[in-house]
Amino acid sequence: MLISIQALRALAAWTVVCHHFMQIFFDFHxxxxxxxxxxxxxxxxxxxxxxISGLVIYLSTHDKPQPPRRFLLNRALRIVPAYWFYTALMGLLLISAGAYMPHGEVSWPTFLLSLLFIPAENPGGYGLYPTLNVGWTLNYEMFFYLVFSLVFLVPRRFRPLLVAGVLFVIVEGVTHWGGLSRFYANNIVYEFVLGIGLGVAWRRGWVRSGRYWPLALIVLGAVTIYRLEPNNRLLDWGLPCALIVLGCLALEPWFQHSRWLKALGDRSYSVYLVHLLVLYAGYFMTQQWGVGPYWVFFGFCVPAIACVSWLSYELLEKRLYQRMKAWALRKPGQVAVPLA
Incomplete structure (x- = not known):
């Protein structure tokens, strides 16, 4: 477990939280x-x-040969239950209190397609967004997992090239020929390949630990992101993000004993899923009770997101995942062993 990457994952999640706070409360003004x-x-x-996803998936499967079906099942058990749960909650919220919310509508077709990770036009008319808006990134994640599952069919040394080649054919060819949704004609998917490349470099010992040069890389990546508009998402933000991840890898010895950073990273997926629901609740408070948005954000939203994400991780992500994995991977005739 790379603690530096866990810390960066937590930072990424809370950055998105702040982005959506500005959207919901200030309409990006x-x-x-x-x-x-x-x-x-x-x-x-x-x-x-x-x-980070490309890096982690590569490292976690490098020495674990497995059938593609087993890999996909394991990833689905990890991603799907919590996402379906919060998608259902968002759907209920949109049905019962949509008039009080600044964004989003729901329909049965969109809801069902959201559960299946199939991109579809949101009934609100603002793009290819699922019922739980942040799920658009999970559509890319599941697509990446599907492509990555092919690597177990070829020798290890060919795996990064296979993933890069298949993604290139799909993004630059299949989507333009009408064989797949235009949603996938986005070079943001190549950022998974950047992560795989960093994983290869880490496994081969090319990433040397240090202090000053990794910090310089992180600063360079952050300044580049700050200065550039994402006209080309891969070049303007993807490559700088890869520099930041590389810098954090090189700083791993300074992070590796931090339990609280690991805990923050562990809960980042739940933070990502729950934060819109909490922010909408906070927005309702500002509209009904006239309290200031920043007071609501720091006094209610941040503590609520932290608490709910902790419960979500413990109950949905960890405990339910362990039970479902034990059930799904149990051999025929084998008696399930109760988990403590």
């Missing part, structure tokens, strides 16, 4: 430089997620 940063740059947390 920032007040001050910090608000402007999170309004215009907060979505870079997604690019960090994608680079």
């Amino acid at each position: 920032p007040q001050g430089p910090i608000g402007e940063f999170f309004s215009t740059r907060g979505q870079v947390g997604v690019d960090l997620f994608f680079v």
Whole structure:
């Protein structure tokens, strides 16, 4: 477990939280430089997620040969239950209190397609977003897992090239020929390949630990993100994010004994899933009770997101995942052993 990457995963999640706070409460009309940063740059947390995802999936499967079906099942058990749960909650919220919410509508076709990770036009008319809006990134994640599952069919040394080649054919060819949704004609998916490349470098010992040069890389990546508009998402934000991830890898010896950073990273997926629901609740408070948005954010939303994500991780992500994995991977005739 790379603690530095866990810390970066937590930072990415909370950056997205701040971005959506600016969207829901201020409609991206920032007040001050910090608000402007999170309004215009907060979505870079997604690019960090994608680079990290490629890195983690490569490292976690490098020495674990397995059938593609087993890999996909394991990833589905890890991702799906919590996502379906919060998608259902968001659907209920949109049905019962949609009139009080600043964004989003729901319909049965969109809801069902959301559960299946199939991109579809949101009935609100603002793009290819599922019922739980942040799920658009999970559509890319599941697509990446599907492509990555092919690597177990070829020798280890060919795996990064296979993933890169298949993604290139799909993004630059299949989507333009009409064989797949235009949603996938986005070079943001190559950020997974950047993560795989970093994983290869880490496994081969090419990433040397240090202090000053990794910090310089992180600063360079952050300044580049701050200065560049994402006209080309891969080049303007993807590559700088890869530099930040590389810098954190090189700083791993300084992070590796931090339990609280690991805990923050462990809960980042739940933070990502629950934060919109909490922010909408906070927005309702500002509209009904006239309290200030920043007071609501720091006094209610941040503590609520932290608490709910902790419960979500313990109950949905960890405990339910362990039970479902034990059940799904149990051999025929084998008696399930109760988990403590």
